[in-house]
Each structure stands twice: as structure tokens, then as C-alpha cells.
Amino acid sequence: xRNAFRAAIACLLLWLPVVHAADSGWLQSPHNTxxxxxxxxxxxxxxxxxxxxxxxxxxxxxxxRSPGEGGVAPVIEWQQSATSAQWFWPTPxxxxxxxxxxxxxxDDVTFPMVIKGKSPATLSGTLTLxxxxxxxILTDYPFTxxxxxxxxxxxxxxxxxxxxxQVPIEQGLTESASAAYRQGSLLISASREQGWQDPALFIDSxxxxxxxxxxxxxxxxxxxxxxxxxxxxxDAPGDISGKQVSLVxxxxxxxxxxxxxxxxxxxxxxxxxALWQIALMALAGGFILNLMPCVxxxxxxxxxxxLQVKQRDRKSVRVQFLASSAGIITSFLALAxxxxxxxxxxxxxxxGIQFQxxxxxxxxxxxxxxxxxxxxxxFEINLPSRMTTRLATQKRSGLAGNFAEGAFATxxxxxxxxxxxxxxVAFALAASLPVLWGLFLMLGIGMSLPWLLIATWPGxxxxxxxxxxxxxxxxxxxxxxxxxxxxxxxxxxxxxxxxQAVMIxxxxxxxxxxxxxxxxxxxxxxxxxxxxxxxxxxxLMLVAAFxxxxxxxxxxxxxxxxxxxxxxxxQALADHKVVFVDVTADWCVTCKANxxxxxxxxxxxxxxxxxxxxxxxxxWSRPSKPINEFLQKRGSVAVPFNQIYGPGMPAGxxxxxxLTRDAxxxxxxxxHGDK
Numbered sequence: 001x002r003n004a005f006r007a008a009i010a011c012l013l014l015w016l017p018v019v020h021a022a023d024s025g026w027l028q029s030p031h032n033t034x035x036x037x038x039x040x041x042x043x044x045x046x047x048x049x050x051x052x053x054x055x056x057x058x059x060x061x062x063x064x065r066s067p068g069e070g071g072v073a074p075v076i077e078w079q080q081s082a083t084s085a086q087w088f089w090p091t092p093x094x095x096x097x098x099x100x101x102x103x104x105x106x107d108d109v110t111f112p113m114v115i116k117g118k119s120p121a122t123l124s125g126t127l128t129l130x131x132x133x134x135x136x137i138l139t140d141y142p143f144t145x146x147x148x149x150x151x152x153x154x155x156x157x158x159x160x161x162x163x164x165x166q167v168p169i170e171q172g173l174t175e176s177a178s179a180a181y182r183q184g185s186l187l188i189s190a191s192r193e194q195g196w197q198d199p200a201l202f203i204d205s206x207x208x209x210x211x212x213x214x215x216x217x218x219x220x221x222x223x224x225x226x227x228x229x230x231x232x233x234x235d236a237p238g239d240i241s242g243k244q245v246s247l248v249x250x251x252x253x254x255x256x257x258x259x260x261x262x263x264x265x266x267x268x269x270x271x272x273x274a275l276w277q278i279a280l281m282a283l284a285g286g287f288i289l290n291l292m293p294c295v296x297x298x299x300x301x302x303x304x305x306x307l308q309v310k311q312r313d314r315k316s317v318r319v320q321f322l323a324s325s326a327g328i329i330t331s332f333l334a335l336a337x338x339x340x341x342x343x344x345x346x347x348x349x350x351x352g353i354q355f356q357x358x359x360x361x362x363x364x365x366x367x368x369x370x371x372x373x374x375x376x377x378x379f380e381i382n383l384p385s386r387m388t389t390r391l392a393t394q395k396r397s398g399l400a401g402n403f404a405e406g407a408f409a410t411x412x413x414x415x416x417x418x419x420x421x422x423x424x425v426a427f428a429l430a431a432s433l434p435v436l437w438g439l440f441l442m443l444g445i446g447m448s449l450p451w452l453l454i455a456t457w458p459g460x461x462x463x464x465x466x467x468x469x470x471x472x473x474x475x476x477x478x479x480x481x482x483x484x485x486x487x488x489x490x491x492x493x494x495x496x497x498x499x500q501a502v503m504i505x506x507x508x509x510x511x512x513x514x515x516x517x518x519x520x521x522x523x524x525x526x527x528x529x530x531x532x533x534x535x536x537x538x539x540l541m542l543v544a545a546f547x548x549x550x551x552x553x554x555x556x557x558x559x560x561x562x563x564x565x566x567x568x569x570x571q572a573l574a575d576h577k578v579v580f581v582d583v584t585a586d587w588c589v590t591c592k593a594n595x596x597x598x599x600x601x602x603x604x605x606x607x608x609x610x611x612x613x614x615x616x617x618x619x620w621s622r623p624s625k626p627i628n629e630f631l632q633k634r635g636s637v638a639v640p641f642n643q644i645y646g647p648g649m650p651a652g653x654x655x656x657x658x659l660t661r662d663a664x665x666x667x668x669x670x671x672h673g674d675k
Contacts, residue, residue, distance in 0.1 A: 022123070022145035026055070032139040034060045035131045041145045042156045043119035048147070049160050050085065050113040052076075052127070056106060060133045063104040064092035066204040069212065070100045071130055072138075074111075078125040085113040090166035091248060091255040092202050094213070101213035103202050112163040119147055168248045173256035177249070180263045181229070181241045184632050186211065188225040188260070190249060197252045201225050204246040223249075228633075275435070282439045285425075286332075286446020289413045317458035323399040325448035325455065327406020332444030335410075336437045355587035356623050358496035361489055364411065368486035369509060371408075376479040378516040406451065413447065425638060483513075492587050495621045557600060559608045564618035564630065569645060572614040578646035578671040580608055580664075583618040583627060583639050590657060591640040598659040607668050648673025 024039040038053040054062060054074075063071040065087070076085065088111065092103045115123075124144040131137050177190040188201065201214045212228035229240065246259050355361060425443075445452075490509075493502050517526045562568060564581060572579045582599070584591040598604055608615050618627045620639050631641060634654065642655040644667040653671070655663055 022147050024143045024145060027141050027143060029139045029141060032131060032137050034133070034137070035062070035129060035139065037127060037129060037141050039127075039143045039145055040156060040159070041123055041147060042160075043147050046117065048115040048119045048123065049156075050115060050123070051156075051160060051163060052111040052113065053108070054105070054110070054129065055108050056131065058107070060131050061095060061102075061104050061106045062109070062129060062131050063102065064202065065089050066103060066202075067130075068094075068100070068102040069210065071102050071104065071132060071136070074127065074129050076125050076127050078123075080120060080124070083115060083120075083123075083125070085115045088112045088114075088164060088167045090163070091168055091250050094200065094202070096213065110159075110163040110166070112160055112167070121148055122146055168250070168255035168257040170257055173249060173251065173254050174258075177258050177260060178263070179245050179260040181239070184229055184629075186227040186229050186240070186245065186262070188214070188223075188227065188247065188249075190223045190225075190258075191221050192223070192251075193221055195221055196223050199223055199249065199251045201227075202248040202250070203227060206240060206243060206245065209240055279439065279442050282425075282442035283446040286443040287449050289447050290450055314458040318455045320399065320402045321451050321455035321458075323402035324406040324409075325451040327403040327408075328410050328448040328451065329406075329441065329444035330403075331407045331410035332440045332447070333437070336440035339436060339440075340433060355492065355585070356621065358493060361492050361496075361587075365486055365489045365493075367408070368482055368489060372479055372482040372486055373513065373516065374479075376476060376483075376513070376517070378513070378520050406448065410444075410447065492621075495586060557595075558605055559599075559615045561615050561617040564616040565626070566630070568614070568616055573645055573647075573650060576647050578610075578613045578668060579644065579652075580613060580615050580668065581618070581641070581643040581645070581652075582616070583620060583631065583641040585619065585639050586621040588620075588639045594640050594642075594659040598661050598664060601661055604661060604664055607665055612672070613668065644668060644671045646671025646673060 022039075022041045026036045026038050028036040034057040036055050038051075038055075040051040040053070042049050056062065063073050065073050067073055078085070090105070090109055090111070092105055095102045095104060122144055124142075127141040127143065129139050129141060131139065174190040174192050177188065180187045180189075186203075196218045199216055199218070201216060203211050203214070205211060208231060210230050212230070214225040214227045216223065216225045218224075241262055243262050244259055245262055246257070249256050249258055425439075486509075487506060490502060490506055493505070514526065514530070517529065521529070561582075564583065569579050569581070584595070599608075607613065618624070618630065620627045620631075631638075634641070634643065634652075636654070638657070640657055640659070642659060642664075643652045644655065645652045646668075649667075649671045653667060655667060
């Protein structure tokens, strides 16, 4: 009976189709002894299943379909022109080397493939396999498989199924997932009822864009990943909203393939602050700009406007101050337009970045020089009416001059960063365009509040003393202040011209003013004015020196400032040291105030010179991609920017734009933590 059963089984096996399989065996190139590959294939109906196995020596790796910031993906060039194989990619790993993040495989990996259509008699081609360790090698492996040969690969189906088991599934890991974009960052959100243990994310590149290493945060069942985005050259990316992103999300042996449409990050997303709170910050930040040290000439222009309307009725006062407010608000809307253009042309976004341009600085020097000459009574400015401006005319017969005053006030205020301003501007530049325009409008309304106050109660402007000789003296004082602003703006050209060129331009300007004064006021009055100016300048320098030095010794910066880099911060934290970050710019008057009022004080200098403190400084006077990326990563678009890291503050603490001695010293103390 047993023999009959065996015979029946044998007949059945002979009746079944013979399993055909082909095997190349392990292939190794004499030019690369660190890797070997193996091809196996089996025809099955209207398709051919293929297995590509790669075995790598320890320390070597190959790449995923999207390698990341370096490397290339494996590829097969088939000899049969009609052959088109569908690759299935197992879940990769991430490699971080020399600041670059790549996605790929180490040790052993098997790629399953499926070729649709009638199976050919032979399957041949050339595999180009990248392998990397300290060096990278691109190796070609020619292969030929005879699909008609019989083999003892009855386990091929099991091997193929096992390889497919390493490929990410279409669903089962997350209940929901979404993707959103804001300037320079892609944000992925996913939820999982069981929670997350050790999640990893691998993302496919998009045409024209490149992705950096994801920063993943877990909050219960919610996962949030922030991925830096650049273009293919590492510069600012274009807007990828509306495109679709392909990615793999993995956690403890389970991986899911996701294809998500990229939405635009709403203004209230990605922040713990509601939109209405940001709007109030914008309003407050715009108002505080009126009190910042860099707007002293602006305050003088406001006072000059009040003097000019002294003899007007309340209606005239109201109309003129409304015109000035309109100039401020229109200028902020113009800045919003500039930011919109910069966004779509992939340029740097930031507050006050126009002062990085020598052409803008040159224009401001020219305009302030003309205002200086006008306030000193050397000539009147009457531009053609078709330009719709009449700057600094003596009688202010039209509203164009008042409008221009507001616009000019805004330009002079932009080098300053005030409390609330940086938060509001950073939020606006990362938000959708309607929100960006709305927040810049709130900034304009905030800065124009003092002007609107006088427009609402014109009697405030009419309570000044009666006109007299004091008005002429005040006008001269305002002219001196405007001249100081002009020379300060000219000093910013040192970043673009040589010191000798700047000195020559300053000398020519001053000589021109003296020559115009000789012609207008004569030799005697000009000599008296020059002597008075030199005396006043020397007195101010003496008072400033004693004020900043406390009457003891001149202030000097003895801190050993190091260049600001992300790597320097990581290295200092690894050495258990405290890090003080200072991002500044020559055109930022608030930065200068922080330097002389806080950073150059003896106790602060002593604290920053401690052996356990690493002081890092970044200069944003000229366009700098690393500084711009550093600020954007921390949600800032303005200077001054100060941050403290340390064992007690591993995540870093951002200080207020207006530094105080106590805040810096206490921050450094807290950053030391418990050693």
C-alpha cells in the first residue's frame, strides 16, 4: 500500500510543470572586492520574478532609490530594449557622514523585481552598483540568466516572498498622515493609536528640490517631522506646495509607503501661538519701532512736521498726519510686496536685509544728504509733480511731502529689531501670502499709531510754543542729526568699499556742505557753525567715552569670538561647555546698543571670557547663506539675535532683542547647570 502511494505521488510530480529558475551565482568584480551580487529569476505566467541579492563587507553600504544628500541609486541597464522591471525597495537605513545624510543599506540586502510580459529565453544586462565606505566605488556587474534551464530552486517562491516582506506596506502603520510646506521646511504629521517607539522617516527627492535629515518629535500618538528643504544646489528652494511627496515611515520593523499631497502650512499651524496673538505682536512691534535708537532722525522729522503745521487749522493737521500714516502703512505693504517677490525668486528673506545692498545704502546716503542740506537751509527740494513726491519743501504746500515723510521714516526704522517684531516677522515670512500681507499691514498700523494719535486729536500738535527764532535753531539741530544719520549710513559702505573710498566720499560731501554754506551764509557764519559743530562733536565723543567706560578706561572687547557654525555649537555641547551666540550686523543700531550697553561691560566680558564659555559670533552685514539658514532654523529673520546653550540648556534659550546685563549673566549661569 505504501509503495502504491509513493508511486502515485511520483506520477503527480511528473505531471506538474517543472519549476524553472535561473541563478547567476555570486558575482564579484576584480575592481571591487568589498561587494558581491547574485541574480535569480523565475518565469511565472505573464511575468518574470527576479531577485537581486547584494552582500557587502562590514563598513560598506549601498543606496536606496533616493540616496539623499550624496550617492546614486543602483540601476540595471537591460540588453533587451523592451525590458522594464519594477523594483521593490526594502526599508532603508540612514547614514550621517561629514554633515551629509544619506539613505541606503549595509550588510546584506535583497531587491525583488517583477518584469511584466512574456518571459524571454534569456535575461541579461549590466548592474551598476554604488558602494561606499571612506571612498565610493561605482562597479558594473554584467549578467546573463537562462530562463529555460532547470534548477533545484524549489524555495525561490519562499525567498521572493521573504524579500517582499521587507518592502514597506501600503497601509497598517498610521491611521492618518499629512504633509505641509513653509519656507525652507517640509512638515510631516502622522498619528498612530499604539504610539511610536523608534520612528524613522525616509523621503524621496522631488525634481528641483532636495531634503535634509528629518527632525522627529513624538507627542503620544502624534508624530511630527520637520525636514529642511533646499534646491538641488543647496540654495533657497521654490514653493513645493501642491506637489506630491513620496516617503517611507517606519517604526520597529513595520514600514509604510506614503504618497502625500503637499499643502501650504496655515498661519496658525506649527506654532503654539494663535494668529490673533501674532497680529497683536505685530501691532506692538511696529509701535515699539518708534522708540528704538535707530529712529532718532525719524522722531526729528515728526517734530519738524508738527512745527510746519503750527498755524494750520485742526482739519489741516488731521489730513497731513493721516497722509504721513498712509506713507508708513504703504511702505510696509511695499515691504510685503518685496518679500513676496523674494519668496518667488528663491532669495533670502529677512528684516532689514535691504541694508545688505550697497545700492540701497547709497540711495539712502543720497536722500539723507539732501534732507540734511534742506534742513540746514542750503536749498529747497522741489521734484517734478509727476514723481508724486515733494521732499522737505519749506512750506509743505501739498500732502506728498507728508506721505514721503512716513515712507522715509519706515526706511530708517528697518535696521532695528524690537521686542515682538522678530517673532511677528518670522511668522509672517513662513506663512501663506495673505497672512504675510496682513501681518505687515499690522506692523505698519503699529508704527503709525503716534501719527494716528495726533490725527485723532490735532490739538496735541497745536499746543507747541508760538513760532519764533527757536524754530530755526531747532531746524539746524535736526539738520545736524540728519547729517549724523547720513554719515552713519555712509560708514556701512565699508563692507562694500575700501575705507579710503568711504573717507573720500565723506570728505567730498562735507566739503560740498561747507561750500554751499559759504554761499548761503557767508564766511563768518560758516566758520562759527564749523567751530560749533567740531566742539559739539568732540563734546559728544567725550561724554560717550566716559558714559560707556564708567569714567575709568575705554571699553574694549576682550572676548575670543569664534565663527558661528552649527558644528561649533555641537562640539561645545559635547565638551560640556556653555555657548553664547551673537548674530549682529553693522547696519543694526540695536546691535550696537547691545554691544556698548551690555556686551562690553566688565562683568559681562569676564563671564564671556570664562574657559567654560564658547563665544560664537555671526556677521550678517553682507548676505550670508549660513547665517540666514541659522536664523531661519530658529524661527528668526532679524538681528540682533542672541542665544545661550549649555549643559543646563541643551535646547538653547533665545534672549530678547534688547539685551540687559542681568539677562545675559543669569542666562550664562543657568546654562552651566549642575556639573
